[in-house]
Amino acid sequence: MNALPLDAMARSRVLVVGDVMLDRYWFGEVERISPEAPVPVVRVARREDRLGGAANVARNVVALGGHATLIGLVGTDEAGGSISRLATEAGIQADLVADAENPTTLKLRVLGRQQQLLRVDFEQAPEPATLDDLDTRVAQQLAQHDVLVLSDYAKGALSRVQSMIAMARKAGVPVLVDPKGDDYTRYRGATLVTPNRAEMQEAVGRWTTESQLTERAQKLREELDLEALLVTRSEQGMTLFTAAGRSHVDAQAHEVFDVSGAGDTVLATLATMRAIGQPWNDAMRWANRAGGIVVGKLGTSIVTAAELAGVSQ
Template sequence: MQRATAARLLDQFAGRRALCVGDILYDSFVYGEVRRVSREAPVPILSEIRRSAMLGGAGNLARNVESLGGQAILVGVVGNDAEGDAVRALLTSSAPDSAAGVLTDVSRCTPSKIRYVANGQQMFCVDRDPEAPIGSDTQERVLDAVRSRIDGADVVILSDYGRGLVSGDFARSLIDLARKSGVPVCVDPRGLDYTRYDGAYVIKPNADELSAETGLPVTDDQSAENALKTLKSRLPETDALLVTRGGQGMSLLAGNAAVAHHRARPRSVFDVSGAGDTALAALSLGVAAGLTLPDCMALADLAAGTAVGKAGTASVTPEEVLQDAAGGEKAPDWRVITRDTAATLADQWRREGLKIGFTNGCFDILHPGHLAVLRHAKSTCDRLIVGLNSDGSVQRLKGEDRPVNDQASRALMLASLEMVDRVVVFEEDTPQALIEALTPHVLIKGADYTADELPGARHIKAHGGEVVLAPLVEGLSTTNLVNKLAGRR
């Protein structure tokens, strides 16, 4: 998939609501170095340097949905134990009500993993799992939590990590509930007998899981096709099957269409932990956005490929996916986004505690004066959004012979600058409406303006923001350059 196409499709993830249901794990990592062997037994001794913790299973799935620009609603079960408390603390640290769908079952422990990592290499992993599936009372409580949250959801994602939540009865009840609500279901399966997932929109096993389920090898394109068709014959109510095949990419069987393959770009694999969650999140957000399944598969493959290049149970952002997809390409056109996408992204940045800056202009012939203002603007904030007057707007403001460069060229030039995080083209003569849609923390303009007279200044100040005037480089302006080129001075 071309990076420009990926950018356009990833933009459609923004704001899509995914109801994430499944096993929630508490993942912790112990990092250190190995310098010696124990005198008590022939085993290496890990000298601990630091620890970290994050959500695994459906929790990591929800984290990937959020990082890709969607909105995650998490429903699951934890035990009445320290790990369960830690799960809730991790959730509420980002949003106070995000743990509302996490129920407590006093009869079971919270599933957990502890990974021990030495010199960047995982040594071993310790699992703590519940001894039995959830009871019928807890199952009904979880389904009630789904019922109360499914309105407004664009997709339901069922994440089965085999920790006892997703029994056959539960899976069938959840899929039936979603179908009656008109919401597609994407499934990450576990174990054998996928008939319990029949009725889902798409089921996504990996190659080993597909092989175990069908009893057939999955080693190349042809064997993947055979296994997918065999499994589909057992699942008449399922719309599509997608198998992830590691370095061989992914293969999709949708309805009666021929099996489609997407070949992953070769890349260095650092850590595969959580890459399946990343793929499922991208696949499901694509479904939520109404994209074609081949496009969903391509985006899922790109996202998973980005995740395996990162350490730990990774989540990825659209920016990282696009940078990875670019390969040798350098064009930054993915930074040029729509007003609605920018507003959603600004909300996400605010939730992450980032300070948002905004400046605007025609930027017709980019010159050092522009660069000075943009550098000053970036110094005031964590993320800088630049509003760019459209061609029609520039013509109304500057005259019939302007702009010299069209808006696509001007946007591309701005997006190429390291201090610019996003560019939004606006059609109006002033950026007032765009500023009101974004509500940045700080508005930055050149010192040739008066702060109180700037469009959007009152709105920003009313929301606790500030207006900053950047110093100008004397004698530099696009108008002067145009006059000079025309021989008028």
């Protein structure tokens, strides 16, 4: 693989749209079991907030040296304020729709001795008027960007994903989608869709051989009018399907510590590489390397350009 094109990456402009959320971590020590129920008592010693979902994709784009604009929904609450602050601190251009009627999507994780003990989710589907505002902002921002990334966590921000794909196609902007659910017809017309292994099985059923996977993946790609379909397969690496055929890269040999947000890092790397015109195969290889690095970190994390290039910090 060629050297990482750092100068070109610094000129990339990625528009990230999707389900924005706050990942909140409470770290503590567990020394006893509660007398009220058979559950551990966590004495919280440290709290940390991180950008999650689509916001983590944008954060990874910036960490790689690119320019990221983030469009998504937040509430007029403390968590929404945290997302705005963290986005600014990360160097993301945030264009967030604030909805006074709905709370910010929040995932609270409680950890004891670096092990996740509990996750509590706060979320609510957005109203049509809020989605109208979201569509308007996407239309305003598209022309200033090289790539549109749609990060779908099924929280409602991408309820009208088809209209966004249509807008991008009309503007000549490639669309990369991290999908959710088993109905992929809603992503028809995108440039690339990146399901993980479980998501791909939801969409096309289980496969028993590589040839069976190839047949089903190519059929899905053609039905959806996609330029490429990338299946991320955890310890089995990644497999790319295009009109030119099938291409595979093995997983990087890293110890897996936490897979939270790994798909965000992969998507951000793909988007940054495609924004500067890198071929699909090269973009996949860099994304695979980035994914291998990020799973060795705790919680929702990023990979920097220096890490990706193999340069010591």
